[in-house]
Amino acid sequence: MQTALFLSQLLNGLLDGFYYLLIALGLSLIFSLGGIVNLAHGAFFAVGAYMAIVLTPYLGFFGAVIVGPLVVAAMGIVVERLLFARFYRIDPLYSLLLTFGLAMVLEQSMRWIFGSAPLAYSIPDALRGQIFMGEFIYSRYRLFTIAVAIIAIGLLWLLLNRTAFGRIVRAGIQNPDILGTLGISLRPYLSAVAAIGIGLAGLAGILMAPIQPVHPAMGAEVLVAAFVVVVIGGLGSFWGVVLAAILVGLVKGFMAAIDLTSWSLASIYLLMFIVLLVRPRGLMGERILRFE
Amino acid sequence: MTAGRKINRRAILQSGGAVALGALAAPGILRAQNGPIVLGHLTPRTGFLGPLGDYAVMGVDLAVEHINADGGINGRELQVLKEDSVNPQTASTKAERMIERDEVAAITGEISSSSTLAIGQVAERTKTLFVNTGGNSDTLRGSDCKRHMFHVETQNAMYLNGEGFYFLNNNLVDGKRWYLPTADYAFGHDLLNGAKAFLARNNGEIVGDDLVATDATDFSAIMLKIRSAQPDVVALNLAGTQITGFLKQYGEFGLDFPIGGFGFDTQSAWAAGPENFKGTWPSVWNHLIDNEESQAFTKAFVDKYGMPPENQAWSDYTALKIMAKAMTDVGGTDTAALIEYLEGGAKFDLMKNRQGYFNPSNHQLLQEVYAITALPESEVENQWDIFTTSGPVIGEDQPLEILIKDAVGGTCSFDA
Numbered sequence: 001m002q003t004a005l006f007l008s009q010l011l012n013g014l015l016d017g018f019y020y021l022l023i024a025l026g027l028s029l030i031f032s033l034g035g036i037v038n039l040a041h042g043a044f045f046a047v048g049a050y051m052a053i054v055l056t057p058y059l060g061f062f063g064a065v066i067v068g069p070l071v072v073a074a075m076g077i078v079v080e081r082l083l084f085a086r087f088y089r090i091d092p093l094y095s096l097l098l099t100f101g102l103a104m105v106l107e108q109s110m111r112w113i114f115g116s117a118p119l120a121y122s123i124p125d126a127l128r129g130q131i132f133m134g135e136f137i138y139s140r141y142r143l144f145t146i147a148v149a150i151i152a153i154g155l156l157w158l159l160l161n162r163t164a165f166g167r168i169v170r171a172g173i174q175n176p177d178i179l180g181t182l183g184i185s186l187r188p189y190l191s192a193v194a195a196i197g198i199g200l201a202g203l204a205g206i207l208m209a210p211i212q213p214v215h216p217a218m219g220a221e222v223l224v225a226a227f228v229v230v231v232i233g234g235l236g237s238f239w240g241v242v243l244a245a246i247l248v249g250l251v252k253g254f255m256a257a258i259d260l261t262s263w264s265l266a267s268i269y270l271l272m273f274i275v276l277l278v279r280p281r282g283l284m285g286e287r288i289l290r291f292e
Numbered sequence: 293m294t295a296g297r298k299i300n301r302r303a304i305l306q307s308g309g310a311v312a313l314g315a316l317a318a319p320g321i322l323r324a325q326n327g328p329i330v331l332g333h334l335t336p337r338t339g340f341l342g343p344l345g346d347y348a349v350m351g352v353d354l355a356v357e358h359i360n361a362d363g364g365i366n367g368r369e370l371q372v373l374k375e376d377s378v379n380p381q382t383a384s385t386k387a388e389r390m391i392e393r394d395e396v397a398a399i400t401g402e403i404s405s406s407s408t409l410a411i412g413q414v415a416e417r418t419k420t421l422f423v424n425t426g427g428n429s430d431t432l433r434g435s436d437c438k439r440h441m442f443h444v445e446t447q448n449a450m451y452l453n454g455e456g457f458y459f460l461n462n463n464l465v466d467g468k469r470w471y472l473p474t475a476d477y478a479f480g481h482d483l484l485n486g487a488k489a490f491l492a493r494n495n496g497e498i499v500g501d502d503l504v505a506t507d508a509t510d511f512s513a514i515m516l517k518i519r520s521a522q523p524d525v526v527a528l529n530l531a532g533t534q535i536t537g538f539l540k541q542y543g544e545f546g547l548d549f550p551i552g553g554f555g556f557d558t559q560s561a562w563a564a565g566p567e568n569f570k571g572t573w574p575s576v577w578n579h580l581i582d583n584e585e586s587q588a589f590t591k592a593f594v595d596k597y598g599m600p601p602e603n604q605a606w607s608d609y610t611a612l613k614i615m616a617k618a619m620t621d622v623g624g625t626d627t628a629a630l631i632e633y634l635e636g637g638a639k640f641d642l643m644k645n646r647q648g649y650f651n652p653s654n655h656q657l658l659q660e661v662y663a664i665t666a667l668p669e670s671e672v673e674n675q676w677d678i679f680t681t682s683g684p685v686i687g688e689d690q691p692l693e694i695l696i697k698d699a700v701g702g703t704c705s706f707d708a
Contacts, residue, residue, distance in 0.1 A: 122568060137546075141544055256514075
């Protein structure tokens with residue numbers, strides 16, 4: 001029984017990691033290409049959760065899972081064109097202030113529109129229930145969210161590594177100036193990357209709406225955890241962020257497994273601390289000339 | 293003659309000066325006697341208690357409307373300065389600013405027990421009255437009590453005893469195994485201590501008491517532990533949005549051990565929704581209480597805001613009504629006179645069967661408490677009425693004092 005619980009907790013932590021991954025990847029991508037640290041990422045996660053509530057009556061839950069991220073991504077394009085675009089070439093401190101302000105504006109707007117009391121939203125009937133594997137029990141809904149996350153992350157990997165779009169984005173991350181001399185404008189790519197990154201945060205918000213309280217400030221915890229994942233994984237590295245998310249999930253799961261649940265949140269900061277001491281660039285961080 | 297003339301002239305000048313000074317000073321004196329009475333209100337508007345804070349502010353606005361419509365306090369208009377208390381440090385700074393710069397007559401509000409203590413310390417130092425509307429910790433009525441701090445919000449012991457009656461009556465304590473997920477801050481720790489003492493007295497066993505960070509949103513690890521522990525009862529010492537998240541994930545993992553808790557706000561039930569809300573919970577007041585005053589308040593609230601009042605709105609509304617009555621009866625805002633009045637057994641209408649009064653030895657408002665029970669999903673007709681309420685959990689012949697019996701958190705001494 002105890003071994004089963006130990007393994008259950010490890011596996012649960014691992015699966016938890018995928019949820020951080022969805023948010024961390026977008027955060028990493030936006031920073032790598034444009035140098036913007038998007039502190040509003042958590043707010044877009046909350047916007048996604050509200051999208052689930054707004055869209056479900058018209059499109060059903062599954063419709064909301066498809067359309068919601070697209071709406072949030074469209075908001076990402078507007079924000080990128082109107083705001084981010086003015087901050088790419090100046091001190092990153094200004095973009096920190098900008099996105100911090102943006103996070104507050106978004107949160108207050110949600111409070112204004114929906115009120116600050118959490119809104120009720122439940123798991124759709126088709127995904128209710130649990131799956132039993134011996135001693136291990138897992139929520140059917142969570143398996144669904146993990147499947148969606150894996151598909152989204154897989155598609156993103158294909159896009160970045162197997163298409164012309166991805167080649168330009170990767171080149172832009174390393175050296176935007178050379179890309180400019182080749183006659184390739186980075187502008188549409190910056191917009192597209194912001195849309196993808198923010199859309200992924202929206203998708204995570206929609207997926208979490210049935211199992212977390214939906215309220216305007218719900219993005220705060222997830223934003224911090226996503227930052228930890230990005231820092232541990234290292235900037236500019238797709239697999240670094242994936243590895244970090246798995247590691248963070250496993251460490252959290254391990255703390256729960258050895259009956260130190262109350263330490264599970266603190267443990268991920270400790271992990272970040274150790275990684276930064278040993279490898280300041282993160283586990284698989286690439287050397288990006290612009291940021292050196 | 294000469295001397296008399298001189299004296300007369302001096303007398304005339306002096307009296308003239310006195311009249312002139314009097315004329316200059318009069319508007320000020322008039323203003324102080326007839327101008328508005330200004331109170332300060334602090335409560336969290338952000339963070340995991342922020343949603344409750346919004347209900348608090350709605351309650352305050354409605355109370356101000358009602359009090360001023362009834363002629364104010366001795367003919368003077370009531371005004372309330374409202375601010376987000378954020379955290380204990382900010383709460384303390386803002387309380388000081390309200391008292392020293394804005395010269396408020398008293399402070400009310402708060403939800404977080406930690407911030408309640410911070411404001412209580414400022415109130416004690418500046419000799420200003422503070423009426424707590426949301427901090428439940430027993431310690432605030434025990435070793436941390438303050439002469440200038442009064443509590444309209446129930447203390448943990450009242451919830452524990454109230455909910456305890458329910459568990460005892462349903463045979464869920466003696467020899468039963470309990471799991472107690474607990475919020476990792478003053479309120480949760482205090483409640484856990486109370487719950488441990490309650491279970492020790494009644495021969496209950498604790499099989500788990502995980503501390504949960506206030507910003508944690510994922511409870512899956514605890515769900516797995518609970519399932520493995522197979523308890524007879526799961527009782528939450530959680531607060532705010534934590535309860536909602538926990539209930540949603542409890543349903544998600546298909547756990548069906550009897551569930552309840554020693555702290556509760558109706559908002560947590562509404563936010564969990566009828567599919568996820570289960571169990572029996574303590575309630576200081578709820579919108580389904582079947583008496584004329586409660587239903588009139590609920591109607592006024594629905595008319596103004598389009599939704600029924602949460603118990604936090606009741607608490608802040610009631611605190612202002614109590615303060616208005618006290619200031620009217622005392623004939624002003626003198627702090628020492630108000631304390632003497634509140635300690636003197638004055639009775640207040642609380643929209644409940646019995647009137648309430650402050651316990652002079654710890655400043656807790658003694659009042660009836662209730663228990664609410666989730667309705668089965670199939671019987672729910674709208675998003676608000678998703679539970680039923682009991683009557684007062686103690687009988688008419690039992691004294692209200694039994695509700696604060698066995699409180700943990702030390703002994704109150706106002707001289708310390």
